[in-house]
Amino acid sequence: MSVSTSPNFKENVHGALRDESLQRALGRLKTGFRDKRLAAIENLPEFEALRDQARDIKNHTLENLDHYLLTFEENVKANGGHVHWCADAEEARQVVAKICRDTNAKSVLKGKSMISEEIALNDFLEKQDLKVVETDLGEYIIQLRHEPPSHIIAPAIHVHKEEVADSFRETHKGRDPNRSLDEPRELLDEAREVMREHFFAADVGITGANFLIAETGTSVIVTNEGNGDLTQTLSRVHVAIASLEKVVPTLEDASSILRVLARSATGQEMSSYTTFSTGPRREGDLDGPEEYHVILLDNGRSNMLGTEFQDMLRCIRCAACMNHCPVYGAVGGHAYGWVYPGPMGSVLSPSLIGVDEAGHLPNASTFCGKCEEVCPMRIPLPKMMRHWREREFEKHLSPSSFRYGIKTWAFFASKPRLYRAVTGIASKVLAKMAGGKGRIAKLPLAGGWTDMRDFPAPEGKTFKELWAEKQAGKGDVK
Amino acid sequence: MSSASNSTSRDAILGRIRKSLGRTAGDSAPRDVTERLASPKPNAVVPKRAQITHDQQVALFEKMATSVNATVSMVVSDDDIPREVARFLAEHNLPARVKTSPDAAVSGLPWSDTALEVTAGIAGPEDAVSVTPSFAGVAETGSLMLRSGADTPYTLNMLPDTHIVVLKTSDMVGTYEEVWARLREKEGHGNMPRTFLWVTGPSRTGDIEQTMQLGAHGPRRLHIVLVDDKQKTK
Numbered sequence: 001m002s003v004s005t006s007p008n009f010k011e012n013v014h015g016a017l018r019d020e021s022l023q024r025a026l027g028r029l030k031t032g033f034r035d036k037r038l039a040a041i042e043n044l045p046e047f048e049a050l051r052d053q054a055r056d057i058k059n060h061t062l063e064n065l066d067h068y069l070l071t072f073e074e075n076v077k078a079n080g081g082h083v084h085w086c087a088d089a090e091e092a093r094q095v096v097a098k099i100c101r102d103t104n105a106k107s108v109l110k111g112k113s114m115i116s117e118e119i120a121l122n123d124f125l126e127k128q129d130l131k132v133v134e135t136d137l138g139e140y141i142i143q144l145r146h147e148p149p150s151h152i153i154a155p156a157i158h159v160h161k162e163e164v165a166d167s168f169r170e171t172h173k174g175r176d177p178n179r180s181l182d183e184p185r186e187l188l189d190e191a192r193e194v195m196r197e198h199f200f201a202a203d204v205g206i207t208g209a210n211f212l213i214a215e216t217g218t219s220v221i222v223t224n225e226g227n228g229d230l231t232q233t234l235s236r237v238h239v240a241i242a243s244l245e246k247v248v249p250t251l252e253d254a255s256s257i258l259r260v261l262a263r264s265a266t267g268q269e270m271s272s273y274t275t276f277s278t279g280p281r282r283e284g285d286l287d288g289p290e291e292y293h294v295i296l297l298d299n300g301r302s303n304m305l306g307t308e309f310q311d312m313l314r315c316i317r318c319a320a321c322m323n324h325c326p327v328y329g330a331v332g333g334h335a336y337g338w339v340y341p342g343p344m345g346s347v348l349s350p351s352l353i354g355v356d357e358a359g360h361l362p363n364a365s366t367f368c369g370k371c372e373e374v375c376p377m378r379i380p381l382p383k384m385m386r387h388w389r390e391r392e393f394e395k396h397l398s399p400s401s402f403r404y405g406i407k408t409w410a411f412f413a414s415k416p417r418l419y420r421a422v423t424g425i426a427s428k429v430l431a432k433m434a435g436g437k438g439r440i441a442k443l444p445l446a447g448g449w450t451d452m453r454d455f456p457a458p459e460g461k462t463f464k465e466l467w468a469e470k471q472a473g474k475g476d477v478k
Numbered sequence: 479m480s481s482a483s484n485s486t487s488r489d490a491i492l493g494r495i496r497k498s499l500g501r502t503a504g505d506s507a508p509r510d511v512t513e514r515l516a517s518p519k520p521n522a523v524v525p526k527r528a529q530i531t532h533d534q535q536v537a538l539f540e541k542m543a544t545s546v547n548a549t550v551s552m553v554v555s556d557d558d559i560p561r562e563v564a565r566f567l568a569e570h571n572l573p574a575r576v577k578t579s580p581d582a583a584v585s586g587l588p589w590s591d592t593a594l595e596v597t598a599g600i601a602g603p604e605d606a607v608s609v610t611p612s613f614a615g616v617a618e619t620g621s622l623m624l625r626s627g628a629d630t631p632y633t634l635n636m637l638p639d640t641h642i643v644v645l646k647t648s649d650m651v652g653t654y655e656e657v658w659a660r661l662r663e664k665e666g667h668g669n670m671p672r673t674f675l676w677v678t679g680p681s682r683t684g685d686i687e688q689t690m691q692l693g694a695h696g697p698r699r700l701h702i703v704l705v706d707d708k709q710k711t712k
Contacts, residue, residue, distance in 0.1 A: 025687075032688035049523045057521065060510070066495045067507040071515060075668065085488035095484070137694055138685035154685065161687050184686040188694060195695060200603060215515050216670045226681040226696020229636045233673070244491070249511070250518035255654040259525070269542065270619040270678040273696065278670035284628035286580075286600045288672045298491045306498030 002089075002120040002148070004353055006337035009360035016331040017452050025158045026332055032154075033323040036267025037374070044263065054257045055378045058314040061248055062305065068214040068247045069296070075217025079279030081292035089119035092297050096121060096206070096239060097128050099293055103237050105130065105203035111221060111228035112136035113208030114152055114317060115241045115297055117339045118352070121206070133198045135227035137191055144171050150333030152340065153265055153319045158332055161187060195227070205235030205289065209242035210261070210316065212294070215250040218278040219294060222261060222271045229275055238277065238289035243297045245313040251276075257316060260376035265318040300352045308387045312347050314377040319344075321371035321381060327364050336361060343371035347384045355388060359397050362388035420464055427458035520655040528618040528652030535617035535650050536704065542620025546679030547692055548700040555705070557588055562703050563609060563642055564592040570699070572640055577605040581629035584611050584644055601637040608634040608641050614657050615645045615702075619678055622702065623657050626673040635675060641697040643677070646707045 005012060016022055041047040061068055073083045086092040092115075100108065108130050110116065122132045122143070134143040138156040142149055144167040149155030156164075165181035172194055181187055207228050211220040219240040221228045232238040248254050262268040281288030304310055322328040322342025333341035338349050338358065346361035362385040371381040392398050412419045434440050434457030443450045461469075496502060528535060540550045553562050567574060575595045578584045585598040601608055610630060614623040622643050626632040635641060651657060654676075661674070681696030692698055 028688045032684065044525060044527070046523055046525045050525075053521055053523045063499065064508065064511045066492055066499065066501065067511050069492070069495075078668075079670070084484055085491050086484075087487040087490055091487060135695065136685070137683050141685065154688065156685055157688070164686055184689045184691055187686055188683065188691045192693070192695060196603065199695075215518060216668055218670055224681065225683045225685075225694035226636050227694065229632075229673075229675070230695055233632050233636065244495075249514045251658045252518050252520050252655055255658070256521045256523070258654075266684070268678075269546070270621055270676065272546070272677065272679050272682055274621075274676040274678075276670065276674040277672065278674075279672060281672050282627070285626065285672060286628065286631040287633045288626060296491075298487075298494075302491055302494035302498065305495060306500075 002118060002339055004338040004349075004357055006349060006353070006358040006361060009335065009337055009364065012335035012337055013331050013364075016335040021160060022158050022332050025160065026329055028157070029323055029329055032157075033265075033267065033319075037264060037320065037323070038267070040263040040267040040269060043269070044259075047260070047263070050256065050260050051376050051378055054260050054316075054376060055314060057248060057253045057256060058245075058377060061253075062245065062310060062313055065244065065247070065305065068249055069244060071214040072212050072217055072247050073296075075214065076279070076292075076294055077217070079217050079292075081217065081279045081294060083294050083296060086295055086297050086299075088299050089297075092119045092241065092295050092299075093121060093124045095295060096241075097125065099237060099239055099291075100125070100128065100130055100204055103204065103291065105237070107131040107133070107198070107202055108204045108206060109198060109202040109231045109235055110134045110136075110139070111205070111207035111223070111231040112139050112155070113206065113241050114149075114339060115208055115243055115295075116206065117149060118299065119241075119297070121241075133195075135195055135198070135231050136223075136225060137188065137227070140191060140195070141167060144168075148334065148339065150341065151319060151322065152317050152342075152344075158334065199230045199234045202231070202235040204237045204239060205231040205233075206239045206241060207232050209240045209246050209294075211254045211257070212242055212247040213249075213251055213254055213276070214247055216276075216278055218251075218276050220254055220277070221275050222258070222273070223275070224266075224268075224272045226273055229273055232275075232277060233288055235289055237291040237293070238280070239293045239295065240277070241295040241297065243299065244301050245315075261316055261318055264320040264374065264376040304351050309347065309351055309384055311379050312344075312351065312384060314379055315344055315348070316377060317344075318376060320374040320376065324370045324374045326366055326368060326370070331364075336364075343381045343385070344379075347379075347381055347388065350388050350391075355391050355395065356397060359388070359392040362386075362392070420462070423462045424465065427462050430455075430458050433457065518658070520653075524653055524655060525618060528616070530617075530652070532647075532650065532708070535652050536647050538617040539615050539620050539650060540704070542617070543622075543679070543700075543702055544620070546620060547682075548620065548679050548702055550702045550704060552704045552706055555707075556583075557591075559584075559587050559644055559703055559705065560589045560592045560594065564594050566642065566701050567594070567607060567640075570640075573606050575605075576607045576609055576642075577601055577634060577638065578609045579611060579630045579634055581611050584609050600631040601633040603637070605634075605638045606640060608638040610634050610641070610643055612643050612645045612649065613674075614649045614651055614660060616654055616657060616676075617650060617652050618654070621654075622677040624675045624677060625661075625671040626675075627671055632673050632675070635677065636681075636696045639693070639697060640699040640701065641677075641680070642701045642703060644703050644705060646705045648707050 209219040349358040439454035680700040683694035
């Protein structure tokens, strides 16, 4: 499985907050994703009802996951394809390597797949002497930079065009060293040209899957570039890698969920390409792959069923939660330290790599609730982060200062008179420290907070005092 | 390929799922599962946007397709298609060489009315323009429905810089659900072509600084020739 730096979340965050280049890139989240999403859903009166429906479809599927997976398998086979059930990352990697060996593959093309990141497939295949090329532009850029993705649908969101140009000059040999690569268009044209050569030389094409359709044994990819299509069409062998919960019952069910996917992700009504692939090329077909394989990966998901984390299996990886998350917006994806960043990652990562490893992530939340508000599948992300915090506390994984702090607070909080007295004094002291500015730049024992931002000063009265005044004055107000 | 370890994992995974769901291996599928698979139906919520008259659907399709950077023109008969293709290529200063699908619906058009050099087959690196038929158009989002097959090779949809698609107005529907019903009617339930593709505008990417660029790896231009064949179908 992909190596995580999640235990170093705090150090990662400090680095990210001081990284000016990253901060500039994150500033584009609003116009790039949030504004577009809003415009798209305002254009569709049924959007909220479609969210309910999408949630219900997935819930029904998860409640019958065994039956739908078996039907999917049966229909893939009936169409001449192969299904490989893989319990964990290692098994999935081995199966892909074996498919490559059995088909005498030298080169592997990749469409964008988060599951392939999850199982760290590229490094593994390269060790088997296979040439691996990512074909999605964003993935290609980070492959050249030897970096993991920092966003699940915009993997190179942290990279500036000047940095892309540097990578291209370094990698694309034999071109005029003085060529202009200043504009995104020039970069794209060069990438398109380079990638064409790879497309025509590919043996195995690996894609992810946004959906698996039980009714027909179909895998579906949703893309804008067309790279996934070329990857799976020009290669001799198409391998679709998907986790178990990607299955839906019917073509209609996939269509219903597609109506909320692109709108939530990029704010498009529909992505440029939605591709339904079933089996290998048919008799008489002039193009298309000769073999079709589906990797069905579990990697911890079956253990989430029937638990308080089952709802997470509804996730369709649209990235709306991270696009709207104040924490993601401040630190970016790499700080999270593993494949899935943002709120969905904070819930999913502890399930897949353990709360010991990823316990910091559910704590990286302001509980503003925005993630749940925008989730097209209505996943209660904040609630599930709280479940992880509880587990972390129960396992005594939270730091002793935190546990001591909570205990101290509990001591006062269970003695109302004492609590009122202490908080009353504290808020007056803090208000004095702010000196009328309403904020405090430096606070003893709270450097973790004030290093990066001001502490908002209390207005001189506690909530309880204000409440009491408000209640007393109630009779006067008409 | 089905290795021993693979079948062990299959059993283990299914075992864990069944345990979580409180089921055992022999349990037959509940009726709502078998019915859903045996006779798939549209889900309750389908946007009303495209539940309009056929003429309005054609107009909506044009509006939606144009909004995602496709271009659309209308001709009144099949015989006009080659001239429209030639006009479009000349207007955009594109090569006068075209690769069509082997499907007679496009390869059999009166191409000799034009000066275009036309061949039929799969797309190769040298093909800059393709002309393909379509299975249907969906008004809801201005999406083209393209199916692969012996007469409709898939590479024509993706490799050429310019993709020209012929869509008959009699093949215009409102929603995706109507497309699936048509496909089942034509192919039989559960039968899919190797690839069934929804195309909504030309290829694009926002991967460099979130700046939208057309023509990432697929076509830079998508031109749709609508053929008004309503009169014939009435």
